[in-house]
Amino acid sequence: MAVTVENTRERYQPSLRQWSKFFRNNTSIILIYVIILVVIGAAAILNENFRTPSNMLNILRQSIIIGLIAIGQSVVVLTGGIDFSVAQVARIVGLTVATIFAAQGSNPALILPLILLGLFIGALLGGFNGLIITRTHANPFIITFGIASILRGVNLAISTTPIRGIPDPYLRIYDFKIGIVPANVLVMIIMWVAAYVFTTRTRTGRALYAVGGSERVARLSAIRYNRTLVTAYIFSSFCAAIAGLFLLARTGVGDPSAAEGMDFQSVVAVALGGISLYGGRGSILGTLGGVLLLAALSNVFNLLQVNIYYQQLFLGLIVLITVAVYKSPRSA
Amino acid sequence: MAALKESNNSGKIILSLKNINKSFGGIRALSEVSFDLRQGEIHALVGENGAGKSTLIKIVTGAYTADTGTIVFNGTIYDSLHPGQARDLGIAAVYQEFNLLPELSVAENISLGEQPLGRGGLLDLKARSARAYELLEQLGAQAHIDPNELVKYLTVGEQQIVEIAKALAINARVLIMDEPSAVLPSRDLDRLFAVIRTLRDKGHGIIYISHRLNEIFELAERVTVLKDGQTMATKVVSNTNNAELVSLMVGRPLTDMYPPKDNTPGKVLLAVQDLCVEGTVFNISFEVKTGEVVGMAGLGGSGRTTLCRALVGLGSIRSGKVLFLGKPAPKLPSKAAYAGMVLVPEDRKAYGLILNQSMRFNLALPNLSKFIHMGVLSSSAEKEAIQKTIADTQIKPPTPEISTENLSGGNQQKVVVGKWLLANPKLVIFDEPTRGIDVGAKAEIYLRIRELTRQGVGIIMASSELPELIGMSDRILVFHEGRLAGEVERRDFSEETIMLLATGTAVEEIQSQ
Numbered sequence: 001m002a003v004t005v006e007n008t009r010e011r012y013q014p015s016l017r018q019w020s021k022f023f024r025n026n027t028s029i030i031l032i033y034v035i036i037l038v039v040i041g042a043a044a045i046l047n048e049n050f051r052t053p054s055n056m057l058n059i060l061r062q063s064i065i066i067g068l069i070a071i072g073q074s075v076v077v078l079t080g081g082i083d084f085s086v087a088q089v090a091r092i093v094g095l096t097v098a099t100i101f102a103a104q105g106s107n108p109a110l111i112l113p114l115i116l117l118g119l120f121i122g123a124l125l126g127g128f129n130g131l132i133i134t135r136t137h138a139n140p141f142i143i144t145f146g147i148a149s150i151l152r153g154v155n156l157a158i159s160t161t162p163i164r165g166i167p168d169p170y171l172r173i174y175d176f177k178i179g180i181v182p183a184n185v186l187v188m189i190i191m192w193v194a195a196y197v198f199t200t201r202t203r204t205g206r207a208l209y210a211v212g213g214s215e216r217v218a219r220l221s222a223i224r225y226n227r228t229l230v231t232a233y234i235f236s237s238f239c240a241a242i243a244g245l246f247l248l249a250r251t252g253v254g255d256p257s258a259a260e261g262m263d264f265q266s267v268v269a270v271a272l273g274g275i276s277l278y279g280g281r282g283s284i285l286g287t288l289g290g291v292l293l294l295a296a297l298s299n300v301f302n303l304l305q306v307n308i309y310y311q312q313l314f315l316g317l318i319v320l321i322t323v324a325v326y327k328s329p330r331s332a
Numbered sequence: 333m334a335a336l337k338e339s340n341n342s343g344k345i346i347l348s349l350k351n352i353n354k355s356f357g358g359i360r361a362l363s364e365v366s367f368d369l370r371q372g373e374i375h376a377l378v379g380e381n382g383a384g385k386s387t388l389i390k391i392v393t394g395a396y397t398a399d400t401g402t403i404v405f406n407g408t409i410y411d412s413l414h415p416g417q418a419r420d421l422g423i424a425a426v427y428q429e430f431n432l433l434p435e436l437s438v439a440e441n442i443s444l445g446e447q448p449l450g451r452g453g454l455l456d457l458k459a460r461s462a463r464a465y466e467l468l469e470q471l472g473a474q475a476h477i478d479p480n481e482l483v484k485y486l487t488v489g490e491q492q493i494v495e496i497a498k499a500l501a502i503n504a505r506v507l508i509m510d511e512p513s514a515v516l517p518s519r520d521l522d523r524l525f526a527v528i529r530t531l532r533d534k535g536h537g538i539i540y541i542s543h544r545l546n547e548i549f550e551l552a553e554r555v556t557v558l559k560d561g562q563t564m565a566t567k568v569v570s571n572t573n574n575a576e577l578v579s580l581m582v583g584r585p586l587t588d589m590y591p592p593k594d595n596t597p598g599k600v601l602l603a604v605q606d607l608c609v610e611g612t613v614f615n616i617s618f619e620v621k622t623g624e625v626v627g628m629a630g631l632g633g634s635g636r637t638t639l640c641r642a643l644v645g646l647g648s649i650r651s652g653k654v655l656f657l658g659k660p661a662p663k664l665p666s667k668a669a670y671a672g673m674v675l676v677p678e679d680r681k682a683y684g685l686i687l688n689q690s691m692r693f694n695l696a697l698p699n700l701s702k703f704i705h706m707g708v709l710s711s712s713a714e715k716e717a718i719q720k721t722i723a724d725t726q727i728k729p730p731t732p733e734i735s736t737e738n739l740s741g742g743n744q745q746k747v748v749v750g751k752w753l754l755a756n757p758k759l760v761i762f763d764e765p766t767r768g769i770d771v772g773a774k775a776e777i778y779l780r781i782r783e784l785t786r787q788g789v790g791i792i793m794a795s796s797e798l799p800e801l802i803g804m805s806d807r808i809l810v811f812h813e814g815r816l817a818g819e820v821e822r823r824d825f826s827e828e829t830i831m832l833l834a835t836g837t838a839v840e841e842i843q844s845q
Binding site for chain 1: 644646664665666669670674675677682683684685686687688689693696697698700701704707708709711751755
């Protein structure tokens with residue numbers, strides 16, 4: 001009887017109930033955006049260099065590359081895994097493309113093939129990660145860390161000094177504008193929207209959550225566990241490869257220290273955004289918030305000339321705090 | 333015996349709860365509940381899931397504080413107890429999930445709270461073993477439980493007795509047993525009952541919670557029925573009967589739990605030939621036809637669950653054939669489910685539901701391909717299907733976004749059943765479909781099973797509850813120690829026949845008949 005009453009009320013006051021539901025179900029996402037507004041608001045009041053439009057655009061631009069990596073990381077973390085090889089994947093893609101450009105006398109005709117090659121390398125490495133993890137059932141942290149270590153060695157073998165000889169048209173990719181919209185911002189927006197649709201509105205997306213929630217239940221519910229996991233790692237490495245190609249265009253040289261620290265930063269962004277590090281819960285929209293918050297904070301730190309070491313310390317603290325706040329689903 | 337019972341009934345009241353009220357965020361869990369327990373009495377507490385039994389128990393053990401009402405323990409009045417206080421007073425509870433450390437010995441577990449110290453502040457191992465032996469002796473279990481054995485090597489029944497010994501170690505005068513029989517294979521039941529009776533005769537008060545009413549008639553002196561957070565009645569067991577208790581619990585007379593069979597089985601759906609599963613199940617052959625309910629009976633460890641799981645690709649099949657619709661059955665769970673062979677598992681929390689996800693998510697999980705339009709999930713199609721399933725299976729509350737971990741056991745089971753109803757399966761394997769769920773939810777599950785058979789779905793129903801097997805099955809396969817001990821046709825159904833086969837004592841006799 002009480003049930004019927006509730007249903008009727010729902011029908012007559014849709015907006016109010018739905019809003020309260022929205023707030024209850026999305027607490028962590030709302031929280032992160034409120035924090036961003038607070039940080040930006042405080043910084044804008046305190047520092048006049050911060051509130052210039054060009055600085056704001058700067059924050060957005062700073063969040064492009066880490067954002068791409070964090071999109072991939074989100075998908076992996078949703079499955080209950082973690083991908084610690086993303087920074088090295090981005091780096092090896094950049095270095096490989098740069099090396100070939102240098103060897104072929106900066107031939108602009110190679111731009112498209114090399115972009116495709118870079119994306120292929122990314123997908124291939126992700127496939128490796130995924131296959132090893134599904135075959136061995138080992139902890140993804142150990143596996144991807146091992147792969148990262150191998151890639152780090154390969155990267156050092158490729159070059160220890162910056163590689164020059166990237167053709168001019170490639171360098172212009174990064175600052176290319178369509179009208180007044182920078183192409184890189186456009187790519188970022190497309191990637192975020194695509195990731196949102198992928199995680200919320202596709203079968204594989206739903207499978208990510210299922211696999212992260214419970215492997216056994218997922219398997220028994222007609223979800224292809226191995227395929228889902230391998231797809232997640234391929235997607236993650238693919239995103240890292242796009243990031244590596246953008247980084248190459250931005251720095252203009254094949255940089256043997258490219259993307260340093262972005263593996264950890266991407267995990268921080270994901271955790272900040274409320275995706276459970278135990279898998280199965282959270283939203284890509286939260287990760288976007290996490291990325292923007294990190295970019296805003298790093299911008300503020302730079303304006304205030306905070307030592308880079310303290311910034312590191314701060315990142316570590318954030319991870320510990322967010323993990324403590326969200327806890328394990330079982331201990332809650 | 334009668335004289336003893338008489339003296340128990342006049343035992344003095346040790347624990348009494350008066351007019352207890354408790355609400356959680358506006359929802360009333362208990363309303364004016366009163367309950368008392370005498371020394372040397374076994375007082376059963378029954379009610380559907382969500383009737384308020386657990387809340388009441390948690391108020392007694394101090395885990396919750398009542399909003400209003402008083403607790404009288406041994407003549408002293410308390411407004412509320414906190415957990416440490418309840419323990420010091422001698423109130424202990426044995427839950428379905430044990431609090432034992434598997435890697436420690438029986439003696440270590442029993443004296444975990446208070447380790448006996450010897451000279452120099454070192455543990456006195458001898459005293460510890462002696463104390464454990466003494467407590468086990470009090471329970472009459474010293475002969476088959478060695479205090480120095482590691483707990484992980486004990487059977488579930490033995491672990492339960494260790495858990496009771498642990499309660500005695502803190503001088504428990506009131507012992508609360510939350511569905512102790514649900515986790516036990518039936519051969520251990522007698523031993524448990526003997527232990528409980530021993531405790532009663534020593535003057536302990538025992539609150540005994542169970543869904544199995546026949547146990548209550550066997551064991552308890554009085555029974556209190558809770559429904560929707562209210563005390564319906566407290567009855568002396570000898571003055572009541574099964575039907576009365578059930579109607580008090582559900583609030584309506586439950587004429588027939590088992591909907592009648594209304595279809596005839598069709599062609600062969602599943603054929604199992606000479607199946608062996610790694611070390612536990614040997615040479616099993618049987619068939620399931622469309623629209624047929626094949627029951628599987630057997631004691632704990634008889635291989636029923638192993639077989640059920642092996643059929644959907646969990647566990648390693650060593651030899652033999654499984655033919656589904658004439659073709660070899662898929663070997664992976666996901667492919668089996670896709671082909672229409674699904675398992676409603678014994679342990680719904682570990683195998684049936686993604687607990688931290690919503691009811692909608694869980695119901696939709698095996699049905700995602702139905703909601704895809706041009707590569708993208710259509711939320712309106714999903715919502716419509718989910719709402720229909722919720723209405724069909726009568727899940728309460730009917731809120732698609734509620735997290736499944738917040739549902740009661742019976743409603744969780746309805747979600748597991750509901751997700752497969754939506755998927756149009758061809759063969760559904762139910763393993764203990766009604767374990768730990770209340771009478772009302774049971775009846776709903778039986779209705780759903782009949783509905784499935786009417787649509788030509790084949791059903792395998794493995795259960796340790798003989799009445800439901802007898803009520804629902806067309807045939808019953810009886811297992812004994814991993815082998816098929818016999819098959820009983822509907823016209824020959826009786827608890828005796830099945831138990832004889834299941835215990836393996838009378839195989840030859842029955843065959844020679």
